[in-house]
Amino acid sequence: MKILVPVKRVIDYNVKVRVKADESSVELANVKMSINPFDEIAVEEAIRLKEKGVASEVVVVTIGVKKSEDVLRTALAMGADRAILIEAADDVHTDIEPLAVAKLLAKVAEAEAPDLILAGKQAIDNDMNATGQMLGALLGWGQATSASALDITDGVARVTREVDGGLQVVDVNMPAIVTCDLRLNEPRYASLPNIMKAKKKPLTATTAADYGVDITPRLTVVKTVEPAARAAGEIVGSVEELKAKLKEAGVV
Amino acid sequence: MSQTSNETDAPLRESMDYDVVIVGAGPSGLSAAIRLKQLDPSLEVVVLEKGSEVGAHILSGAVLDPIGLDRLIPDWKEKSAPIKTAVTEDHFLFLTDKRSVRIPNWPMPKLMSNHGNYIVSMGNLCRWLAEQAEELGVEIFPGMAASELVMEGDRVAGVVAGEFGREADGSIGANYEAGMELRGKYVLLGEGVRGSLSKVVMEKFNLSDGLDPQKFGLGMKEIWEIDPAKHKEGTVQHTMGWPLGSNAGGGSFLYHIENNQVYVGFVVHLNYKNPYLSPYMEFQRFKHHPVVADLLEGGKRVAYGARAISEGGLQSLPKLTFPGGALLGCSAGMVNVPRIKGNHNAMLSGIAAAEAAAVAISEGREGDELSDYEIAVRDGDIGDDLKKVRNVKPLWAKWGALASTVLGGFDMWTNFLFGLSVFGTLKHGENDAQAIGEAKDYAEITYPKPDGILSFDRLTNVSFAATNHEESQPCHLKLADPSVPITVNLAKYAEPAQRYCPAGVYEVVEKAGVPEFVINFQNCVHCKTCDIKDPSQNITWTTPQGGDGPNYPNM
Numbered sequence: 001m002k003i004l005v006p007v008k009r010v011i012d013y014n015v016k017v018r019v020k021a022d023e024s025s026v027e028l029a030n031v032k033m034s035i036n037p038f039d040e041i042a043v044e045e046a047i048r049l050k051e052k053g054v055a056s057e058v059v060v061v062t063i064g065v066k067k068s069e070d071v072l073r074t075a076l077a078m079g080a081d082r083a084i085l086i087e088a089a090d091d092v093h094t095d096i097e098p099l100a101v102a103k104l105l106a107k108v109a110e111a112e113a114p115d116l117i118l119a120g121k122q123a124i125d126n127d128m129n130a131t132g133q134m135l136g137a138l139l140g141w142g143q144a145t146s147a148s149a150l151d152i153t154d155g156v157a158r159v160t161r162e163v164d165g166g167l168q169v170v171d172v173n174m175p176a177i178v179t180c181d182l183r184l185n186e187p188r189y190a191s192l193p194n195i196m197k198a199k200k201k202p203l204t205a206t207t208a209a210d211y212g213v214d215i216t217p218r219l220t221v222v223k224t225v226e227p228a229a230r231a232a233g234e235i236v237g238s239v240e241e242l243k244a245k246l247k248e249a250g251v252v
Numbered sequence: 253m254s255q256t257s258n259e260t261d262a263p264l265r266e267s268m269d270y271d272v273v274i275v276g277a278g279p280s281g282l283s284a285a286i287r288l289k290q291l292d293p294s295l296e297v298v299v300l301e302k303g304s305e306v307g308a309h310i311l312s313g314a315v316l317d318p319i320g321l322d323r324l325i326p327d328w329k330e331k332s333a334p335i336k337t338a339v340t341e342d343h344f345l346f347l348t349d350k351r352s353v354r355i356p357n358w359p360m361p362k363l364m365s366n367h368g369n370y371i372v373s374m375g376n377l378c379r380w381l382a383e384q385a386e387e388l389g390v391e392i393f394p395g396m397a398a399s400e401l402v403m404e405g406d407r408v409a410g411v412v413a414g415e416f417g418r419e420a421d422g423s424i425g426a427n428y429e430a431g432m433e434l435r436g437k438y439v440l441l442g443e444g445v446r447g448s449l450s451k452v453v454m455e456k457f458n459l460s461d462g463l464d465p466q467k468f469g470l471g472m473k474e475i476w477e478i479d480p481a482k483h484k485e486g487t488v489q490h491t492m493g494w495p496l497g498s499n500a501g502g503g504s505f506l507y508h509i510e511n512n513q514v515y516v517g518f519v520v521h522l523n524y525k526n527p528y529l530s531p532y533m534e535f536q537r538f539k540h541h542p543v544v545a546d547l548l549e550g551g552k553r554v555a556y557g558a559r560a561i562s563e564g565g566l567q568s569l570p571k572l573t574f575p576g577g578a579l580l581g582c583s584a585g586m587v588n589v590p591r592i593k594g595n596h597n598a599m600l601s602g603i604a605a606a607e608a609a610a611v612a613i614s615e616g617r618e619g620d621e622l623s624d625y626e627i628a629v630r631d632g633d634i635g636d637d638l639k640k641v642r643n644v645k646p647l648w649a650k651w652g653a654l655a656s657t658v659l660g661g662f663d664m665w666t667n668f669l670f671g672l673s674v675f676g677t678l679k680h681g682e683n684d685a686q687a688i689g690e691a692k693d694y695a696e697i698t699y700p701k702p703d704g705i706l707s708f709d710r711l712t713n714v715s716f717a718a719t720n721h722e723e724s725q726p727c728h729l730k731l732a733d734p735s736v737p738i739t740v741n742l743a744k745y746a747e748p749a750q751r752y753c754p755a756g757v758y759e760v761v762e763k764a765g766v767p768e769f770v771i772n773f774q775n776c777v778h779c780k781t782c783d784i785k786d787p788s789q790n791i792t793w794t795t796p797q798g799g800d801g802p803n804y805p806n807m
Contacts, residue, residue: 012304014720014803018554021477021512030376032305032718032803191429192396192414193266232704 001055001152003046004114006105007039007075009068010125019224020093026125026224028092035071038120040078042180044187045150046118047079054152055116057081061108063088063101069203076198077190083201084108088208088215095126100208100215102134107211109139114175116157121146121179132179142172146181265412265430270296272609273410273436275398275449277301278310279374279595280581281442282381283324283602284609289388291610297390298434299382300413302397302778304799306382307375309778311473311559311807312595313505313517315339315488316372319633320599325384334380337371337509340486345543347494352543361664363591363640366488371507371515373806374595395799401449402433407619408576410435411449416797422726437618438609439577442602445560446780448794450583459570459579465683466585467564467645468784469502472535472754473517473807474713478551483512490592495537499697500524501648502531504538505592506547513554513806516544519561522684522752522785523649526694530751532558533699536707540700548706556708556716557804558754558779563589563645566638567680572629573621578605586629588637590644590660597634604628640664646678688787691746710756714775718803719755721774721796728796729757729773729782736790737769745787752785777802 011017012032020027035043049055060075061084062068072083086104088096109117122129129145136143148167149160157176161168162183172178190198208215236242246252272288274281277299288297303309316335321328328335342365345352357365382392393413402410415431418424441450445468454460485508492503501521508514518535539548562568562585569586572579581598588594608625612618629635644660663673702708721728731737741747742760747769749758755777759770778801783793 012718012803014718016555016716016718030307030373030379030805032308032805034304186427188427189416189429191416192393192432193268195393196268196391 001049001116002057002059002112002114003049003055004109004112004117005039005042005046005058005060005075005080006101006117006119006131007043007060007062007071008036008120008123008125009033009062009064009071010036010123013037013124019226023223023225025093025095025221033067033070033092035074036120036123036125038122038124038180038182039071040120040187041182041184042118042120043075043078043080044185045180048185049152050079059084059112059114061086061105063096063104063208065089065092067092072203073195073198074190076201076203077195078188079194081201083203085203085205086208086211087205095217096215097217097219098128098130098134099218100213101131102138103213104208104211104215105131105135106138107213109135116152116174117177119177119179121181132177136177139175139177141175141177143177143179144170144172145179147178148181148183150178150184265432267433267435270298270434270436271613272297272438272440273434274299274440274442275411276442276444276447276583277303277306277382277392277394278378278442278444278581278598279320279381280583280598280602281440282378282385283320283599284440284442284580284606285385285390285392286324286381286388287603287606288610289385289390291606292614293389295610295613298436299385299390299392300396300398300411300434301392301394302795302798303394303801304803305379305394306392307379307807308394308803309801310375310378311471311557311804312374313473313507313515313592314372314374314595315366315507315593316370316374316377317591317593317596318368318370320596320603324599324603331384334376335370335372337486339366339369339371339488341484341488342366343487343489345489345491347491347541347543349494350542352491352541359661361661363664371486371488371509373509375804375807397795397798398449399431399795401452402435404619406575408439408453408574409619410439414798418725420724420726425724437613438622440580440602440605440609441577441583442580442598443583445562445582445585446783446793447583450579451783453574453577453579454570457571457574459572459574460568463570464564464567464680466562466568467680468522468684469519469561469563470522470531470558470752470754470779470781471517471519471561472532472558473515473556474553474716475555475806476514476516476548476551476553477512478514478548480512482547483514484508485510491543494541495534496520498652499526499529500531500534504544506544514547516548521563521648522560522781523687525687525689526697527688527691527745527748527787528694528696528751530697530699532710532751532754536702537699539706545706553708553713553716555805555807556713557802557807558777558781560780560784561594562587564680565589565645566635566642567677569638572626573623575621576619578608578622578625580605586634586638588641590641590664597637600632600634601629604632643673643675643678646680647675649680684784685787685789688745688748688785690744710754711775714755714777717755717777719775719777719801720803721776721800723774725797727771727773728794729771729776730792730794732790732792736788738767740788741786741790742767742769749782749786749791752781754779754781758782
């Protein structure tokens with residue numbers, strides 16, 4: 001069984017995100033970037049399936065600037081077998097929209113013919129939560145999103161999904177797309193010896209044009225603004241005072 | 253790769269042999285790596301960096317004297333080095349609480365001039381240097397903390413790096429990775445000020461015997477994006493005086509770099525006596541002075557960080573070599589205090605160490621002392637640079653800011669003109685930990701509350717260092733005796749760790765009426781001040797897991 005894992009290079013979760021002075025987007029120059037945490041979980045799950053003997057090959061793919069190669073190397077160091085880079089932008093500020101990403105991934109899926117695509121449920125930069133679903137539609141495959149557990153037997157993926165108020169278990173026939181949630185696993189560290197070995201693993205560099213996919217943006221960003229600053233709080237001395245303040249504010 | 257045994261409970265760890273192992277992807281380490289490959293492309297060179305990426309832990313002013321870079325990569329302009337802002341104006345102010353007096357440039361010795369220097373982000377310059385190094389075939393591994401030395405007899409033979417996944421109690425967790433031994437014919441330590449391995453090496457090989465103690469400062473820096481109308485790219489401004497006054501040595505820097513950004517920084521010499529002093533709050537207060545407030549008004553603070561600075565100069569410069577390796581840059585301490593610069597010497601030292609190591613390896617040597625490096629530093633440009641200014645810091649410590657400016661300026665002139673000093677070479681005296689006085693002899697200092705516009709509380713600012721540490725790991729700030737913070741430091745010195753730490757790592761909290769010492773190591777920005785200033789010298793800074801710590805942008 002072959003697993004394809006799309007990964008995205010995003011602004012690191014530790015970074016204090018800042019809007020660019022011209023309000024066109026958030027500042028990404030000189031900002032620490034890393035693999036999208038949900039994608040890292042997808043890579044880990046794929047590797048575990050390989051270690052269990054369920055999968056035979058794990059292929060990772062990313063779409064973005066040349067530098068996105070870094071997240072592929074991370075995935076290879078974790079244990080993926082080979083990687084595909086699709087260069088689709090020169091400037092890190094250029095957002096490749098979910099539909100364009102899904103179309104490119106559909107082409108990759110046609111060429112690679114994986115049995116399972118494991119993706120992150122969403123990227124932490126723009127939180128679209130759309131690519132996996134669009135890809136499912138384009139390929140005509142079954143899909144299960146927000147997986148917190150995954151079990152594969154006889155061509156069927158049993159996926160436990162985190163839904164409002166509880167868990168839902170669904171069976172999806174393969175080939176299928178499963179997007180991964182936070183509690184699916186805890187990714188391993190990319191160890192130094194494995195990072196060294198990963199440098200020798202195969203990485204194919206391609207461009208969006210090679211796949212004949214139009215990635216021209218369909219959406220226009222009007223403006224990017226920071227959330228309004230929260231007003232300063234106040235410490236009250238007693239319940240009575242709290243009640244008085246709430247009344248004063250007209251909330252009770 | 254081969255496997256070697258390990259004395260601990262950990263599984264076997266792998267080992268890899270190199271010609272030269274370099275710890276720290278800063279200006280000294282990267283310069284050494286580049287020079288080694290320039291001299292002999294067949295050399296196997298590896299650089300380990302504890303930051304999540306190159307530049308993530310680099311914090312510097314910085315006004316760069318390009319002497320080192322010119323020598324390393326003469327065509328740096330053609331190779332698009334991120335050096336765009338030449339210094340065009342250079343102001344030196346003495347502040348009182350409301351006013352400022354500009355000290356004219358003409359009585360300043362020539363060595364103080366910033367003509368021909370550049371305002372740079374050293375973080376960005378290191379990122380660029382790393383690209384140059386990788387193009388030459390240097391292997392750079394960021395996110396890998398070198399946590400231990402590998403000894404072979406009485407020589408340093410390598411380091412252990414990349415151990416991950418220990419639990420808070422030190423036991424081995426589910427995702428444990430053993431780390432790896434990286435062995436080299438020579439190991440170059442470019443960890444920066446108060447490096448954790450450098451400290452071990454200096455003690456093990458008695459490198460500071462008979463010398464003055466190393467002296468330090470704490471530098472804090474914010475990056476501000478300001479109103480373009482007020483921005484004057486290329487302007488450099490330094491101040492002394494208010495708010496520190498006679499409480500401590502130090503002062504501020506303010507550099508207008510490209511993109512409407514200014515670097516605002518404040519340095520407090522760590523030989524201050526009053527345990528109630530808070531370097532961080534002095535910095536915050538400073539920004540309310542009219543010369544700064546007017547400039548920053550309407551602007552936005554976009555990043556914050558802090559780092560200790562070595563200030564001892566020549567009198568404190570340890571022996572630089574030991575069997576199997578050498579100390580580079582500020583692992584030894586090569587800052588020129590009155591020039592407020594060290595990056596040029598860091599780069600020159602990396603180049604010199606690389607040249608000595610390349611010759612040694614070509615002669616078939618390994619594991620011995622690179623004495624040619626020591627000679628090159630002391631008799632070359634670095635020694636020359638530091639010698640002329642060797643008395644400025646001791647004069648400052650003795651006479652205070654204003655008098656020492658005059659005396660120090662006079663001393664630098666005589667050194668410059670005649671190559672000698674009427675003072676000879678002055679001594680530093682005690683170390684910075686010993687300098688602190690007892691709480692009973694000092695008044696508490698009440699600092700104005702930060703307004704959230706120009707000044708910020710410490711924890712808000714720390715969030716702008718983007719620092720993070722995996723919580724389920726052993727605390728990397730080790731106490732030799734866990735009772736000392738309360739029994740000694742609190743009782744005698746009102747536990748100054750609560751105030752000297754620029755990241756709010758240390759707290760004393762009351763639990764059921766009993767004071768308890770708390771270490772919030774997740775906040776640490778790797779400045780090393782606690783390792784320096786703790787009056788009981790009870791805190792040892794060790795490396796946390798690789799990749800942890802601040803994520804500085806263009807610092």
